[in-house]
Amino acid sequence: MIVVDDLRKSFGRRGEIKAVDGVSFTAPDGEITGLLGPNGAGKTTLLRMLATLIVPDAGAAAIDGYSIVGDRAGVRRRIGVLSDARGLYLRLTGRENIRYYGALHGLDADQLSARIGALVETLGIGAIADRPVHGYSQGERMKVAIARALVHDPPALLLDEPTNGLDIMSTRALRELLRTLAADGKCLLFSSHVMQEVSALCERIVILGHGRVVAAGTANELLARSGATTLEDAFVKLLGSAEGLAA
Amino acid sequence: MSKRFATIARKEIVDTWRDRRTIALMVLTALAVGPILMLLMLNLIANQVERAREIRLPVVGREHAPALIAYLERQQVTLLAAPADYEQKIRDGDLDVVLDIDPAFAADVAHGKAATVRLVFDRSRDRARPAIDQAQALLIGYAREWGRGRLLLRGVAPEVAMPLTIDLHDLATPQSSGSFVLFLVAFYGLFAAVMGGVAVALDITAGERERASLEPLLLTPAQPLELAIGKWLAVVTYDALIVVLTLTGFYLVLRYGPIPAVGIPFLFGPTEFFRFVVALLPLVLLVPAILVYIGCRGRTYKEAQSSVSLLLFAISIVPVAQMFLQRKEPGWVTWVPVSAQYALLTRALRGEALPALALAQSYALPLLLALGFLWLVARLLSRESVLAGR
Numbered sequence: 001m002i003v004v005d006d007l008r009k010s011f012g013r014r015g016e017i018k019a020v021d022g023v024s025f026t027a028p029d030g031e032i033t034g035l036l037g038p039n040g041a042g043k044t045t046l047l048r049m050l051a052t053l054i055v056p057d058a059g060a061a062a063i064d065g066y067s068i069v070g071d072r073a074g075v076r077r078r079i080g081v082l083s084d085a086r087g088l089y090l091r092l093t094g095r096e097n098i099r100y101y102g103a104l105h106g107l108d109a110d111q112l113s114a115r116i117g118a119l120v121e122t123l124g125i126g127a128i129a130d131r132p133v134h135g136y137s138q139g140e141r142m143k144v145a146i147a148r149a150l151v152h153d154p155p156a157l158l159l160d161e162p163t164n165g166l167d168i169m170s171t172r173a174l175r176e177l178l179r180t181l182a183a184d185g186k187c188l189l190f191s192s193h194v195m196q197e198v199s200a201l202c203e204r205i206v207i208l209g210h211g212r213v214v215a216a217g218t219a220n221e222l223l224a225r226s227g228a229t230t231l232e233d234a235f236v237k238l239l240g241s242a243e244g245l246a247a
Numbered sequence: 248m249s250k251r252f253a254t255i256a257r258k259e260i261v262d263t264w265r266d267r268r269t270i271a272l273m274v275l276t277a278l279a280v281g282p283i284l285m286l287l288m289l290n291l292i293a294n295q296v297e298r299a300r301e302i303r304l305p306v307v308g309r310e311h312a313p314a315l316i317a318y319l320e321r322q323q324v325t326l327l328a329a330p331a332d333y334e335q336k337i338r339d340g341d342l343d344v345v346l347d348i349d350p351a352f353a354a355d356v357a358h359g360k361a362a363t364v365r366l367v368f369d370r371s372r373d374r375a376r377p378a379i380d381q382a383q384a385l386l387i388g389y390a391r392e393w394g395r396g397r398l399l400l401r402g403v404a405p406e407v408a409m410p411l412t413i414d415l416h417d418l419a420t421p422q423s424s425g426s427f428v429l430f431l432v433a434f435y436g437l438f439a440a441v442m443g444g445v446a447v448a449l450d451i452t453a454g455e456r457e458r459a460s461l462e463p464l465l466l467t468p469a470q471p472l473e474l475a476i477g478k479w480l481a482v483v484t485y486d487a488l489i490v491v492l493t494l495t496g497f498y499l500v501l502r503y504g505p506i507p508a509v510g511i512p513f514l515f516g517p518t519e520f521f522r523f524v525v526a527l528l529p530l531v532l533l534v535p536a537i538l539v540y541i542g543c544r545g546r547t548y549k550e551a552q553s554s555v556s557l558l559l560f561a562i563s564i565v566p567v568a569q570m571f572l573q574r575k576e577p578g579w580v581t582w583v584p585v586s587a588q589y590a591l592l593t594r595a596l597r598g599e600a601l602p603a604l605a606l607a608q609s610y611a612l613p614l615l616l617a618l619g620f621l622w623l624v625a626r627l628l629s630r631e632s633v634l635a636g637r
Binding site: 048051052053054055073076077079081083085086087088089090091092096100101103104105106132145148149 | 251254255258261262265266458459460461462463464465466467468469631634
């Protein structure tokens with residue numbers, strides 16, 4: 001479970017750019033929580049804070065009770081992260097990419113082999129796993145990046161715009177995979193600026209605008225609160241404009 | 248901490264090794280360029296030696312001193328008629344030295360005065376020096392022989408006029424001559440240690456950031472210091488490989504290459520090879536640490552590259568300055584990175600053992616600095632701004 005409480009982060013010389021300005025929400029286990037907002041709403045900054053890459057100016061957040069400020073090592077063991085820039089090593093094979101991260105997470109050789117075998121099986125990348133990554137399609141790269149993020153079996157998964165650059169088939173495959181992971185009891189936090197993406201996948205949606213939570217709830221709750229008939233209208237009403245959002 | 252840095256180092260080494268084109272280029276350059284340069288140098292020296300051996304001396308006014316001319320011809324000197332504009336030709340470098348015999352030579356001798364000959368040359372021309380020295384030595388030899396004859400005629404032992412015997416005893420071993428080749432080999436050894444790691448270091452730091460694989464890497468439990476050490480070790484490995492390959496190239500060329508007979512037996516055997524490695528090791532440890540730091544600091548690969556060229560310039564100017572500094576090196580040189588290594592390399596090439604104290608001094612600063620740079624790299628990697636370059 002991810003609990004975010006009044007998280008704040010500013011950039012710039014005098015902190016004049018408030019990237020995240022008092023965000024609070026809860027993402028429960030066994031569900032996919034959507035983080036929807038236009039470009040520049042603070043989604044990436046928020047996820048980077050949760051991933052302990054950057055330190056918040058104020059506020060608190062915890063993953064399974066481990067504070068992102070006080071226990072960074074504990075948090076890192078419990079999260080897997082997938083971003084749109086997959087950051088795979090192109091000259092290594094898919095299996096080597098996964099193995100490297102597993103080794104950095106402290107898995108020993110036996111654990112690694114078993115874990116990688118299982119992931120390769122689940123993701124259906126057995127045929128390509130021993131070829132260098134530079135020959136992979138975007139979809140195949142995404143799968144390897146997911147396997148890498150899951151290699152240490154984290155209970156929580158942070159996904160920053162994971163569908164960028166994927167074709168429809170790969171996007172559908174990713175959705176299927178994420179649903180399976182949620183069904184296994186994992187806590188998934190999925191950020192996107194694509195409305196359809198979020199509404200198709202997420203039970204709960206947190207709408208971000210200008211570093212603040214504009215609205216949060218299930219799709220039906222958001223419809224009811226905005227008085228709109230379609231989700232698209234609801235988002236536009238809640239955000240004040242559709243700028244930066246994609247349908 | 249455990250062995251995570253070893254995992255990182257191994258991955259970087261494998262990853263770089265797969266980049267076959269870069270590796271092939273690195274290996275080829277290391278093996279070939281040094282030896283090629285060296286062959287060119289040796290041939291140049293061989294030419295100079297040829298010139299020195301065959302003495303050609305243009306003479307003005309040979310009719311004024313037939314005895315001197317006869318003496319010179321006995322010494323196997325090829326005498327030529329000097330052109331009228333010989334002074335200009337010497338200035339232009341077309342002629343090395345010209346002997347000008349005074350028209351009053353015979354008259355002076357007849358009157359019991361010292362006769363005059365002029366040697367005209369331009370000493371600023373390195374190439375001309377052997378010819379100048381030889382002409383001078385020949386004339387001194389003639390004067391001495393002439394004087395001896397006169398003394399003997401008067402029943403005086405020549406030792407009366409020459410109470411001092413100058414016995415020239417050159418302490419230069421055969422290896423310590425040919426200083427320019429010496430410089431070249433030492434310089435190229437340094438060059439290999441400095442350049443060997445550049446491509447790898449930038450690729451696994453600035454390159455990693457540009458390819459967006461740094462952010463996920465920083466998300467793993469690997470500590471910044473482990474990343475710094477791991478990446479540094481990988482660069483050190485390649486740097487050491489390049490140094491060994493470069494030295495192997497020298498070794499092979501000097502042993503089996505078509506070396507012209509330059510009369511400068513030049514020693515670069517297994518012992519010198521080993522001494523070179525020992526002398527260069529501090530740089531092999533230090534330079535990669537600096538390079539990894541520069542790579543992590545640069546926002547882009549290009550930015551890092553321009554910082555590296557500045558570093559390379561600073562480093563390569565040192566041995567050049569040292570070569571022009573003809574005096575004996577001051578004592579503190581043995582402490583200064585690059586300078587100390589260069590001094591040790593030239594010693595090794597002269598066939599000397601490396602003194603333990605100088606060696607220890609040459610290790611001290613590079614080791615400290617390497618640790619310092621690793622610490623700086625770790626600090627950089629733990630900063631939030633390390634991600635901002637993307």
